[in-house]
Amino acid sequence: MQYNIKNLETNTLIMLYKNMVKPRLIEEKMLILLRQGKISKWFSGIGQEAIAIGVTMAMNKDEYILPMHRNLGVFTSRGIPLHRLFAQWQGKASGFTKGRDRSFHFGTREYKIVGMISHLGPQLGVADGIALASKLKKEHKVTAVFTGEGGTSEGDFHEALNVASVWQLPVLFCVENNGYGLSTPTSEQYNCKDIADRGLGYGMESHIIDGNNILEVYSKVKKLTESMRVNPRPVLLEFKTFRMRGHEEASGTKYVPQDLMDLWAKKDPVINFQLFLKENGLLTDEEEADIKQNITNEINLHLTQAFEEDDIAPDGSIELNDVYKDFEYENITPSSDSKDMRFVDAISEGLKQSMERHDTLVIMGQDIAEYGGVFKITEGFIELFGKERIRNTPICESAIVEVGMGLSIAGIKSVVEMQFADFVSSGFNPVVNYLAKSHYRWEQSADVVLRMPCGGGVAAGPFHSQTNEAWFTKTPGLKVVYPAFSYDAKGLLATAINDPNPVLFFEHKGLYRSIRQEVPSDYYTLPFGKASLIKTGTEITIISYGSGVHWALEVLEKNTTIQADLIDLRTLQPLDTQTIYDSVKKTGKAIILQEDSLFGGIASDVSALIVEHCFEYLDAPVRRVASMETPIPFAKQLEAQYLAKDRFETALLALIAY
Template identity: 75%
Template sequence: MEFETDFLDDTEQLKLYKALVEPRLIEEKMLVLLRQGKISKWFSGIGQEAISVGVAMALQPDEYILTMHRNLGVFTSRNVPLYRLFSQWQGKSSGFTKGRDRSFHFGSQEYKIVGMISHLGPQLGVANGIALASKLNKSNLVTAVFTGEGGTSEGDFHEALNVASVWQLPVLFCIENNGYGLSTPTKEQYNCEHLADRALGYGMEAHIIDGNNIIEVYKQIKNIASSVRKHPRPILIEFKTFRMRGHEEASGTKYVPEDTLKAWGLKDPVSNYEAFLKSSGVLTDMLENEIKNNISTKINKSLEMTFNDSDIVPDVTKELNDVYQPTIYHEVKPITECENIRFIDAISNALSESMNMHKDLVIMGQDIAEYGGVFKITDGFVEAFGKERVRNTPICESSIIEAAMGLSIAGIKSVVELQFADFISSGFNPVVNYLAKSYYRWNQHADVVLRMPCGAGVGAGPFHSQTNEAWFTKTPGLKVVYPAFPYDAKGLLNTAINDPNPVLFFEHKALYRTMKQDVPMGYYTLPFGKASVIRTGHAVTIVSYGAAVHWALEVLNKFEQIDADLIDLRTLQPLDTESIYNSVKKTGRVIILQEDSLFGGIASDISALITEHCFEFLDAPIKRVASLDTPIPFNKNLEAQYLPIQRFEKELFDLLNY
């Protein structure tokens, strides 16, 4: 292995050596502890250290690096305290996730490191969001993100490269091609000679680097990063390397041919660079021993601190309180002057006013810029706020939601318009596994609002009509809002944008242009978790939300003799159980109306909560009325049969006559 060090003095060469040796010595110690049963699992990066160390040393300390589970050298090169790393791996309180996650599934704003989740792909799109923030802020910073050759087969990889190229984002996409995805060799993973060749299809520059040569990695990344800071653009980098141990230690390496292991063993990044430094007189045996002894001493002291650290004592209150970032609701009261506007206008007004309130707020979505979105909600926004903040996106829900997460990491709020709520399924993973869990795992909030045009009644069929809120009310960490009136929609959307937690904001398409109301002009907010009691009575409690509230109103207007409390939930997470319980205790009868299909819907949970907390006050069984347990049909007559509008009237009278 040849090392060209003309651009480095002896001190810099030794600095790279120390940075390279440290993760190797830690790895060797971890393997000993694993055999002793003192740690439970280990994902070894032995043989790949030059990549992590070289990239981390080449970038500036304020530039984000998004890591995988074999990038220990990034953490050590960024001087993350070893006792905190060891505590993380041991599930101790001094770790980064309070024992809630293991391995490298964490990040740290202090060290500008963002860790992976097990689904591999999402961090690529998150890197785009961080890089977009750099571009918007004109900070000239590079973002580097790692993936393995196996991860390049995921859709997130291709979505992320496409978005980065279209938006010319300053991202270094670093592929650690180490020969195997668990036990599957590269020849069974992709059918091209070099993964770097894929860059051509995305109009991107690409480089292939010897991932075992610390000098080559450091030199090339330093030059590439310098160029990208001056001329922002994405670059695909394939590091050729090899994984010398199993995917994780338990899996072993029996599937790897012995001659392959021997050949790559001769290319070991540590021993080769060490031999070079000795041959050039930069490193002596004495200095080598001194360096390794100092590192070993630091490792042992840090391990002692970790082992002496007390185990985490479970605390239910603490666990529940850490699901969401605490937020203080700031009430902004509406002015008295109103205008009679449609539901769709209220949404548009809220977005516009929030764009003025938050000067760096970014809106992203398909066709939302010059075209104004398929529902024309953002019509005129490009002229008002510019294309940097009102961004058309490719058709790639997953990558855009991930980019929104990256913007949040970099301190920028965003609103993502899903063209239809149904299409969230194409971005489901980052919503439920990244946005929802980041604050609980490593104290990183996801300041993202996902706008969800939803609902039936417009003859749009199975793929444009779902009201799929139950997919998300089930997921801790997400907030779910579902207004029924223009006044509520405007105030709640402003609150959603203020909230640092991820919010799914459902907007019923059938209400967009049919529902009008006097709405205060100017900016105001409404609180989450506070239902609206639209009608009051003593005979029955009707609980509903979204378009179904209007169906209930139609029945009550038709039969004025019905003495009912009508509760519009407005937000489903958090849920205003107090208003529900108080009403049920007063009326003794309750019927829950939802547009979603019956089984597994939120009506079932509300019913269970009422049974648990108000059973002794009930004078009749709880009624749930919902759509049929079928996909939503297109035909007008079939859709009418599917929806619960007609069934609700009968079920309400049956309950009253019980």
């Protein structure tokens, strides 16, 4: 291996060596502990240390790095106390996830590291978000993110690189090409000569680097990052390296030809650099022994500390309390000034006033800037707030949700508009696995609101008319809001943006221009988890939300003798169970109306809650009314048949007569 010292000082060379030796010695110890059953799993980075060390040492300590599970050197080079890493791997409380996640699935704002999740791809878009925040704040910082050659096959890779290129974000995309994605060789993973070749298609600079040559990695990355801070842009780096052990230790390496193993063993980055330093009189045998002994002593001391720490004592209240970041709701009441507003205008005004209140808030979505969005909700916003904060995005729902997560890590709120709620399926993974779980995993809030134009009655067919809130009410860590009136929409949207937790804010398209109401002109908030009692009566309890509330009102206006409590849930997570229970205990009968199809919808859970908590008060079975168990069709007559609206009156009268 050829090393070029260039103008590097001896202290830097020795530090590069020390930083490579440390993760190697830790790994060798972990492999022993694994065989002894003292840790449960290990993903080895032996043979790849030069990449993590070179990149980390080339970065500034206040710049974020998003590593993978073979990048132990990122964590050790950033100076994380070893006992905390060991505790993390043992599921102890002094780790970073309180025993809730394993290995490197964690982040730490203190050390500016954001670890991976098992789905690999989302962290690439998160890096975009952190880099965007740096650009918005004019901080001149670079963000580095790692993936493997297997991860480049995921759609998130394409989306993240495309966004970074279009927005000229200072992201260093580091691809560790180690020959195999688990057991799948590169020949079955992609069909181009080099991954770096893809940079041309994304319109970005790219380089191939010998990932086992620590001086080449460090020098090249240092030169690039210095340039990127002055001239922000993304850069794609392909590090050629090899994985000397299995994907994880249980996998083994039987699928790797022995001659290939032998070839790469000769390119060991630690041994080769150590020999180079000795041959050039920069490291003596005694100094090498001292370095390794000091690291070994540190490892043993910190291992003892981690092993002596008590196991976590399960506490259900702690687990539940950590799902969401604490949010102290501030009740802001408006003045008496009000105006008659359509639902769509209330959303628009609520967004505008939140943009004025939160001066770094960013709105992202397809066609939302000059065009104003397909529903014209952000029309005129670009003139008020500029293109930096009102950001048109490529068609890439997954990456933009991830960008929102990255902005949150960097302390910036964001609103992401799904052009239609149906399209969230293209970004489902980061919503349910990244936004929803980050605070529970490592106390990082996802300060993101996803606006979800939804619902039928507009003859838009199966890909533009779904009301898919049940996909998310099932996922702990998400909040789900679904207003039915202009007043509620504006106030609840303000609260959603104030809340540091991820909120899915459903807006029924059919209500946008059909509903009007007096709405305060000023900024105001409304609390989550508090239903609205629209009508009162003693005969029956009607529970609904969204368009269902208006269907119920139509039936009650037609049947004026029915004495009903009509509850508009407004928020589905959190759910106002107390208002439901109080009403059902009073009336003795309950009917739940939803636009979504029946099975697995929110009505099923509300029904179960009523039966569990109000059974002795019931005078009849709880009834659910919902749309048909089919996708929502396009033709007007088929859509009318699908929707629950025309079946509700019959069901209501039958339950009253029970």
